[in-house]
Amino acid sequence: MPATPPTLDTADNLDMLEGDEQVVHHVSQQEKRRKQRDTGGDAMQLNLTSMIDVVFQLLIYFVVTASFTIGEGVITAKLPSGPGTPQQSKQPPERPLEIILNTGGDIGTEYRVSIKGLAGQPRSFTELSDTLIQLQYDPQRGLNGAYKPDNPVIIKPDVSVRWQHVVNAFNAAVRARYSNVSFAQAGAEEQ
Amino acid sequence: MSKVHKKGPTSPAMNMTPMIDVVFQLLVFFMLVNNIISEEAVQMIVPDLENPKTRELGEENRITVNVAPQSYDPVRQIGDLNIPGEAATVKVGLEVFELDDMEGVTEALKDAKSRNENIEVLLRADSGLFYDEVQPIMQAITSAGIVKVNLVAYLPENKR
Numbered sequence: 001m002p003a004t005p006p007t008l009d010t011a012d013n014l015d016m017l018e019g020d021e022q023v024v025h026h027v028s029q030q031e032k033r034r035k036q037r038d039t040g041g042d043a044m045q046l047n048l049t050s051m052i053d054v055v056f057q058l059l060i061y062f063v064v065t066a067s068f069t070i071g072e073g074v075i076t077a078k079l080p081s082g083p084g085t086p087q088q089s090k091q092p093p094e095r096p097l098e099i100i101l102n103t104g105g106d107i108g109t110e111y112r113v114s115i116k117g118l119a120g121q122p123r124s125f126t127e128l129s130d131t132l133i134q135l136q137y138d139p140q141r142g143l144n145g146a147y148k149p150d151n152p153v154i155i156k157p158d159v160s161v162r163w164q165h166v167v168n169a170f171n172a173a174v175r176a177r178y179s180n181v182s183f184a185q186a187g188a189e190e191q
Numbered sequence: 192m193s194k195v196h197k198k199g200p201t202s203p204a205m206n207m208t209p210m211i212d213v214v215f216q217l218l219v220f221f222m223l224v225n226n227i228i229s230e231e232a233v234q235m236i237v238p239d240l241e242n243p244k245t246r247e248l249g250e251e252n253r254i255t256v257n258v259a260p261q262s263y264d265p266v267r268q269i270g271d272l273n274i275p276g277e278a279a280t281v282k283v284g285l286e287v288f289e290l291d292d293m294e295g296v297t298e299a300l301k302d303a304k305s306r307n308e309n310i311e312v313l314l315r316a317d318s319g320l321f322y323d324e325v326q327p328i329m330q331a332i333t334s335a336g337i338v339k340v341n342l343v344a345y346l347p348e349n350k351r
Contacts, residue, residue: 048207055214062221070269071348072237073245074313074341101322125241157322162272164318166325167238167342175244185330186323 075167075174078182097135097147097178099128099169101157111165125168132176149177156184233257233282235317238344239269245344248311253341254303256296257282258316258328269345276321281328290324293331300335315343 098116113128114121115135122128132153135145153173157166166183173181232255259279267274281288283299303310312332316325332340 048211052207052211052214055211055218059214059218059221062218062225066221066225067234068224071247071346072315072343073243073346074248074343075243075245077314077340077342078338129242159323160276160321162276162318163316163320163322163325164238164240164270164272166322167318167344168240170342171240171242171244171344175242183326183329186326 075171077170078180096152096154097132099153099155099173101155101161101165101169103158103160111161113165113169125165125172128169129172129175132173132178136176136178138177147178150179153178153181154184155181157186159186231255231257231282231285232315233259234263234265235260235315236267236269236271236319237315238318238342240344243344243347245346247346248313248341252307252309253311253313254284254300255282255313255315255343256300256328256332256340258314258320258325260317260320270318272319274317274319276319276324278316278320278324278328293327293334296328296331297334300332300337304335304337312337312340313343314340
């Protein structure tokens, strides 16, 4: 039915208007009922605002305090043998390869690495690894050095060498495929 | 027309339900993540190696020995070693020991070993610590009858 402006007051239009109103009334009743069914009525609706406030506060707290760690891995090492420790092997079968770490330059920040009894000394841990590979004897990889892969390698760091350099030296030896790498006591070189 | 008018006031109300769902999911995620991280690991910067040969280790059969630096500086960059090189505390699993209590560290590790024979020890020390601070702890681990230890460093893909 076309909507008629209610300003006309002829009998016909009045009739139509009344009919229209009835229809409108009917529809709004239906709608009201449907709304009540859908939402349970206006009076029953939950007020979620305060809960959302609290939840957001919690969320922000946990987001801010969450700290994600960077992926860490491990390299397996043999420990320095000190007093009262179980003796693993009676005596080292070969002459051990000794890597000596010293501090150089500014205290603690620089390092000096050297292999005992070698002429050309490495300047970095990458070079140390390359030198160690050259010293190795492994026919399968075409290496003709004097040391077998299971030859003991001992890392002898000075007292105030940073842990990073110690692990770096260890990593270099492991990367050069030496299987028997161990640590000496701190400052063992001076004694 | 009147239909539209009657509907008008109710339609702008937002439906909050999906948003609340998402927010709760996020909330639960961050709560859980937070707890997992703070359980065993002390905050520190572990060594950052040249061409690292580090490998990942499974979650099982392991105990972490943390050698904490004097203070953790959140703005410190990886590779920065310019910190006081002295250690502060040693944390074995969830137990914290003072530096002069190496017997305690040994006992804790002996305990752990008696409970699980295949236990692997992770030695997690800050990259800036001096060797003579870490070495007594290595010795304490040896005294517990453990010969091999896993040194913790960053994995290759995290190199900057």
